[in-house]
Amino acid sequence: MLEIKDLVATVEDKTILDGISLTVNPGEVHAIMGPNGSGKSTLANVLAGREPYAVAGGSVRYQGQDLLALAPEERARAGIFMAFQYPVEIPGVSNMQFLKAAVDAVRAHRGLDELDAPGFMKLAREECKKLKLKPEFLKRGVNEGFSGGEKKRNEILQMALLEPSLALLDETDSGLDIDALQVAAEGVNALRNAQRSFIVVTHYQRLLNYIVPDFVHVLAAGKIVKSGGRELALELEEKGYSWIE
Amino acid sequence: MSDDINALIRREYAAGFVTNIEAETLPPGLSEEVIAVISAKKREPEWMLEWRLEAYRKWREMQVPQWAHVKHPPVDFEAISYYSSPKSKDDAPKSLDEVDPEILDTFEKLGIPLHERAKLAGVAVDAVFDSVSIGTTFKEDLAKAGVIFCSISEAIRDYPELVKKYLGSVVPQNDNFYAALNSAVFSDGSFVYIPKNTRCPMELSTYFRINELNTGQFERTLIIADEGSQVSYLEGCTAPMRDENQLHAAVVELVALGNADIKYSTVQNWYPGDEDGKGGIYNFVTKRGVCDGPNAKISWTQVETGSAITWKYPSVVLRGDNSIGEFYSVALTNGYQQADTGTKMIHLGRNTKSTIISKGISAGHSSNAYRGLVRISPRAQGARNYTQCDSLLIGERCGAHTFPYIENKNPDAILEHEATTSKVSDDQLFLCRQRGIDEEKAVSMIVNGFCKEVFKELPMEFAVEAGKLLEVSLEGAVG
Ligand SMILES: Nc1ncnc2c1ncn2[C@@H]1O[C@H](COP(=O)(O)OP(=O)(O)OP(=O)(O)O)[C@@H](O)[C@H]1O
Numbered sequence A: 001m002l003e004i005k006d007l008v009a010t011v012e013d014k015t016i017l018d019g020i021s022l023t024v025n026p027g028e029v030h031a032i033m034g035p036n037g038s039g040k041s042t043l044a045n046v047l048a049g050r051e052p053y054a055v056a057g058g059s060v061r062y063q064g065q066d067l068l069a070l071a072p073e074e075r076a077r078a079g080i081f082m083a084f085q086y087p088v089e090i091p092g093v094s095n096m097q098f099l100k101a102a103v104d105a106v107r108a109h110r111g112l113d114e115l116d117a118p119g120f121m122k123l124a125r126e127e128c129k130k131l132k133l134k135p136e137f138l139k140r141g142v143n144e145g146f147s148g149g150e151k152k153r154n155e156i157l158q159m160a161l162l163e164p165s166l167a168l169l170d171e172t173d174s175g176l177d178i179d180a181l182q183v184a185a186e187g188v189n190a191l192r193n194a195q196r197s198f199i200v201v202t203h204y205q206r207l208l209n210y211i212v213p214d215f216v217h218v219l220a221a222g223k224i225v226k227s228g229g230r231e232l233a234l235e236l237e238e239k240g241y242s243w244i245e
Numbered sequence B: 001m002s003d004d005i006n007a008l009i010r011r012e013y014a015a016g017f018v019t020n021i022e023a024e025t026l027p028p029g030l031s032e033e034v035i036a037v038i039s040a041k042k043r044e045p046e047w048m049l050e051w052r053l054e055a056y057r058k059w060r061e062m063q064v065p066q067w068a069h070v071k072h073p074p075v076d077f078e079a080i081s082y083y084s085s086p087k088s089k090d091d092a093p094k095s096l097d098e099v100d101p102e103i104l105d106t107f108e109k110l111g112i113p114l115h116e117r118a119k120l121a122g123v124a125v126d127a128v129f130d131s132v133s134i135g136t137t138f139k140e141d142l143a144k145a146g147v148i149f150c151s152i153s154e155a156i157r158d159y160p161e162l163v164k165k166y167l168g169s170v171v172p173q174n175d176n177f178y179a180a181l182n183s184a185v186f187s188d189g190s191f192v193y194i195p196k197n198t199r200c201p202m203e204l205s206t207y208f209r210i211n212e213l214n215t216g217q218f219e220r221t222l223i224i225a226d227e228g229s230q231v232s233y234l235e236g237c238t239a240p241m242r243d244e245n246q247l248h249a250a251v252v253e254l255v256a257l258g259n260a261d262i263k264y265s266t267v268q269n270w271y272p273g274d275e276d277g278k279g280g281i282y283n284f285v286t287k288r289g290v291c292d293g294p295n296a297k298i299s300w301t302q303v304e305t306g307s308a309i310t311w312k313y314p315s316v317v318l319r320g321d322n323s324i325g326e327f328y329s330v331a332l333t334n335g336y337q338q339a340d341t342g343t344k345m346i347h348l349g350r351n352t353k354s355t356i357i358s359k360g361i362s363a364g365h366s367s368n369a370y371r372g373l374v375r376i377s378p379r380a381q382g383a384r385n386y387t388q389c390d391s392l393l394i395g396e397r398c399g400a401h402t403f404p405y406i407e408n409k410n411p412d413a414i415l416e417h418e419a420t421t422s423k424v425s426d427d428q429l430f431l432c433r434q435r436g437i438d439e440e441k442a443v444s445m446i447v448n449g450f451c452k453e454v455f456k457e458l459p460m461e462f463a464v465e466a467g468k469l470l471e472v473s474l475e476g477a478v479g
């Protein structure tokens, strides 16, 4: 699925990712933890192709192709989805219109027809319901005036509709209340299957009670300093990051 | 902003073709003789010629206005030809059958079929090619409702009383330099009269096309909605791509009597000039309406994407008590375009209300200014105005400016003003691209979202067209 080798990434000549290697197989869930500023979001952004992050070394292969050679929209169409740590607003563009444009673009790439408007609306409403979002939500501008928790659930809604192969969830749990956390986690779990993989960035081991990972990695100063199973997260919670160094 | 976006700001102008027809064009330059020739060609009555000459004499005393936030080399008014008409057998064509097929093709290519078979459903069209109206559709259907819709030249001959009474009543001859010039040399345009208590049975539309080189277009539109009547009017404009700048100086006058309602929508797509700012139309237009009776309403909606320079302030004089003026505007500038546009709301009557929603979008090296005046007279007890000016910037090299003027002489008036400036941010674009949407589509979606409040004021068919037009105008704004 995904093979990251010795990845080095910089911003304005400052090294942020300092040689990361990580292999994600189909169906696996990898959790990434680590202190603030260690490079977790940067890793997700580099995989999604965001500027101004520059790749200064290493390689990333995704489903047999050179991921780094693809434009962000091509990566998205190839099945990479990123749930943003800080989702932005697009005033005046309705959530529905935005979602449909996204789904149509991804479907077109897969050789599928555009969904007709009523069919899509039905689908979107069903997904909304699962995430306990009111249907009015679809009519509002993208993230426009959404509460922090609504923005995060909106990311999950987008993921559910786009059905990615590899989802990068950047602190999707931050800012969610206890119930919303459970709803969002259910949304993720509903998508889990033998082909689909997840990289879940989080600060809280609590999320991992709901989304149970196959692996946990600790990122510090741009390097993976420790990897382990589910129990590593519990250990971190108890002892903090200083214990690793 | 990334270089990609700057690369996106290259455009293709789909209406830029030239029609090869034989034209009869007056030699450049302006004099009383030239005006007499124009008037004679149009077989105008004596009073009309006198009116033109009066305007011409006023114009000669006037100076080119310098206050707008635009820059251009001075226009040489002696280098312009003031009249051009497609050469046809006998002056103006009697019916559409007599119109040169090349011209019909031109309008067809622009999406405005004029012949019987393909007429636009539910929209009556007056087509003006260079200086001459070449035909009006659905005339008979409209006549049944008592609605007069014809070229202004015909109206001068056939309805002299109405024309004498209202021409220049809203925009006086000496209102401004370009209005005076227009009054002297106006060639054609549309005339509309809606009788009392009549709802116009269909949308009325005029489509303007400049074709000839070095020809100015000076059309004159006069719309009169008698008491209790209602009309929706659309105006569209295009021109071929030419390296030279061409002058367009129109005057539009609207008269809404008591309880009448006029909705005037414009989609202006004159040739904006090329990537380097060469060529394009100078669009210096005076548009004004008067609510001349209680409860009258005038609503201007404009989508301005074309022209090298736009200088235009559709305004409403709110004379009748409880009358309403509205101005909804989207002005998009790209390349080296310059726009200085806005509105004037003049509150004279009691409880008069006005709404101004202006959306300026600037891309490329362009400059986009909103200029608005809200004036409340001492008599205008209970007057209200709401103004909202939003600017959206795409890229780093464009500019947006806002010049709101308020003159309030009535302490009871309620005035609200909101202004915002935002950018199409890299983060918004990345969100779209991360969801699989390409950059060009993303920009157009974001811009359309920004304009939503104005687009919803447009008649349905126009709203779709306006959205597409923005998309084309932004072509090349992301690469
Ligand atoms: N666009 C940018 N420009 C400059 N510096 C950046 C940029 N993006 C990230 N950085 C820097 O890179 C480092 C890693 O940031 P990153 O956002 O990846 O951390 P993180 O592990 O996600 O932190 P958090 O847990 O707070 O979300 C930080 O020092 C940050 O300031």
Ligand SMILES: [Mg+2]
Binding pocket: A040, A041, A042, A085, A170, A171
């Ligand atoms: Mg982060």
